[in-house]
Amino acid sequence: MINGNLKASYAADERVLNNTYKQTFVYGMMLALALFAGFANDYMILIACKMGILLIAVVGVNILTGYTGLVSLGHGAFVAIGAYSVTMLENGLTGIVPESLTIFVVLPLAVAITAVVGVFVGLPSLRVKGLYLAVATLAANFIVIFLIEQDAFAPWTGGVVGINTHDANILGWVLDTNREMFVLIAVVAFVSLLAAQNLIRTRVGRAFIAIRDRDYSAEILGISLLRYKLTSFALSAAYCGLAGAMFAYFYSRILPEQFELDLSLELVAALIVGGMGRTMGPVFGVMIIVMMPEVIKVFAAYFTGGDAASARYIAPLQEIAFGLLLVFFLLKEPLGINHITDRILRAANRWPFARG
Amino acid sequence: MLRIEDLHLSFGGIKALQGISFEARPGEITGVIGPNGAGKTSLFNAISGFYKPDRGRVFFDGQDITGLSPDRRAELGIARTFQNIALFRGMTVLDNIKLGGHTRLKTNVWQALRYFGAAQREELELRRDIEERVINFLEIDHIRKYPITMLPYGLQKRVELGRALAMQPKVLMLDEPVAGMNREETADMARFILDVQEQFGTTILLVEHDMHMVMDICSHIVVLNFGQQIASGTPAEVSGNQDVIEAYLGAAA
Numbered sequence A: 001m002i003n004g005n006l007k008a009s010y011a012a013d014e015r016v017l018n019n020t021y022k023q024t025f026v027y028g029m030m031l032a033l034a035l036f037a038g039f040a041n042d043y044m045i046l047i048a049c050k051m052g053i054l055l056i057a058v059v060g061v062n063i064l065t066g067y068t069g070l071v072s073l074g075h076g077a078f079v080a081i082g083a084y085s086v087t088m089l090e091n092g093l094t095g096i097v098p099e100s101l102t103i104f105v106v107l108p109l110a111v112a113i114t115a116v117v118g119v120f121v122g123l124p125s126l127r128v129k130g131l132y133l134a135v136a137t138l139a140a141n142f143i144v145i146f147l148i149e150q151d152a153f154a155p156w157t158g159g160v161v162g163i164n165t166h167d168a169n170i171l172g173w174v175l176d177t178n179r180e181m182f183v184l185i186a187v188v189a190f191v192s193l194l195a196a197q198n199l200i201r202t203r204v205g206r207a208f209i210a211i212r213d214r215d216y217s218a219e220i221l222g223i224s225l226l227r228y229k230l231t232s233f234a235l236s237a238a239y240c241g242l243a244g245a246m247f248a249y250f251y252s253r254i255l256p257e258q259f260e261l262d263l264s265l266e267l268v269a270a271l272i273v274g275g276m277g278r279t280m281g282p283v284f285g286v287m288i289i290v291m292m293p294e295v296i297k298v299f300a301a302y303f304t305g306g307d308a309a310s311a312r313y314i315a316p317l318q319e320i321a322f323g324l325l326l327v328f329f330l331l332k333e334p335l336g337i338n339h340i341t342d343r344i345l346r347a348a349n350r351w352p353f354a355r356g
Numbered sequence B: 001m002l003r004i005e006d007l008h009l010s011f012g013g014i015k016a017l018q019g020i021s022f023e024a025r026p027g028e029i030t031g032v033i034g035p036n037g038a039g040k041t042s043l044f045n046a047i048s049g050f051y052k053p054d055r056g057r058v059f060f061d062g063q064d065i066t067g068l069s070p071d072r073r074a075e076l077g078i079a080r081t082f083q084n085i086a087l088f089r090g091m092t093v094l095d096n097i098k099l100g101g102h103t104r105l106k107t108n109v110w111q112a113l114r115y116f117g118a119a120q121r122e123e124l125e126l127r128r129d130i131e132e133r134v135i136n137f138l139e140i141d142h143i144r145k146y147p148i149t150m151l152p153y154g155l156q157k158r159v160e161l162g163r164a165l166a167m168q169p170k171v172l173m174l175d176e177p178v179a180g181m182n183r184e185e186t187a188d189m190a191r192f193i194l195d196v197q198e199q200f201g202t203t204i205l206l207v208e209h210d211m212h213m214v215m216d217i218c219s220h221i222v223v224l225n226f227g228q229q230i231a232s233g234t235p236a237e238v239s240g241n242q243d244v245i246e247a248y249l250g251a252a253a
């Protein structure tokens, strides 16, 4: 870290896992996930699946907001499009494509559809920024949910009452338990994260960051704002579409109300808490955002002795905690948890020579 | 290489440029001088595509580029630096300079997501090229991993030159590259600019407030005053011109 000037080999210097902490962490995580899939109880598996699905989406939001500097309050819509595309395509292809192969057609198609919609939702970003863009994307979220709920489309979307989904079937392996879905979600989330990290260290990701940091400088280097802003929207939408696809395979039924503003806000909140524009930011953020309501539930049960009447305080408590958490991070740690771990790692790196 | 024809530009009532015409000849250093507010930066902005001129044309390599966006002009081979440094302050020196390589690289989104294969080859090739042709050349090896904010002003100017060089430009436009520098830093920068011209054969357009440097290194000089082109010629011709002595040297004195 400190004597980063040795240029023994550019290849070594360009590696992602360029120190032992990062290597240990990543391989450790992989091992932990494998053990987790085998030994965790059903409740833990359920929570982990929720985290994994949300993580895939937040990694996408990070590309747009964290790296390209474009704010969106409408990414819940892309999760919806992914989830509904998968389900409707599965329905449509039943009997046409063999069941064991459907996912290989449906998943890429659903992601591609979401990416294309992402481009259209991103069009306002060519003219407006910040709050105005946030409102424009919010509007897109409303429109998508509105369309899904229309009676006219209900034969395909299920309308306001939702629609039953299919189980994922990979070459005959039917993922009909949460534990099996966890394996798929974990692999997809891991690859998603890796791909995002790859993106960021190459030409495309650098162009995103350049646009975020100083857009006229980016132009002067030959970066087309039009092309890269729309690319960023498409990519982040694609990630959310993939998350939506996992969502549809995981739950047995999907409802339009699950993809409203609440979800869009949750995605942004997870990013803020975890750390924007950092690889691990979404991971930390998603852990906190998914775990917090659960922790509150456990505490509430402990203090009230599990009496049924107290259950109605849990939901408002969870929302207050969510709000307080966001305010705390915005005010005290705007760079998120990733910034805290940075400080700890730096200190560890210097020890015992100095205090970081 | 770069030809300006009868360029007019105004901001509301302010006539920033009024009929500028000159040519930056291939491989030469052309200077643009004039007192503060003369329109030098506006001229650069019109050439790089940020300002749309009211009248007149800009030709690059014989091609009319007046209607092109800044990024298209950059792709053609026009690089520039800014009077008030426009580096990406949160990034390291190396990442800033890598961004200069953007137009030369081909990695698409799909390859970037996978990294291994085409993207990795291109990244390593870029790194090698930058190390040799920019970092060693500008003697900034020791700061390659530093964030921009940690660097003194003079070095930031040098890094911005490096980022422009990473584009391997045909035309390099420098807006006051030595403004605010001490004498030693100025001499260094002048040497780098001459080296760029010599080693890479780059056509250079230099805006500078500092008359001595311009007289020393430019083969052709254009003088602006209140948006008007009051003289153009060799350093000797320009410095003997009565209008220039009155307008520019008079104002500076």
Ligand SMILES: Nc1ncnc2c1ncn2[C@@H]1O[C@H](COP(=O)(O)OP(=O)(O)O)[C@@H](O)[C@H]1O
Pocket: B011, B014, B015, B016, B034, B035, B036, B037, B038, B039, B040, B041, B042, B043
């Ligand atoms: N974006 C702008 N809006 C309004 N006026 C401008 C703008 N840019 C430059 N000007 C005006 O144009 C004139 C020329 O400015 P400039 O090109 O910056 O001069 P120089 O670089 O020679 O000091 C000045 O009067 C300046 O105030």
Ligand SMILES: [Mg+2]
Pocket: B040, B041, B042, B083
């Ligand atoms: Mg100026």
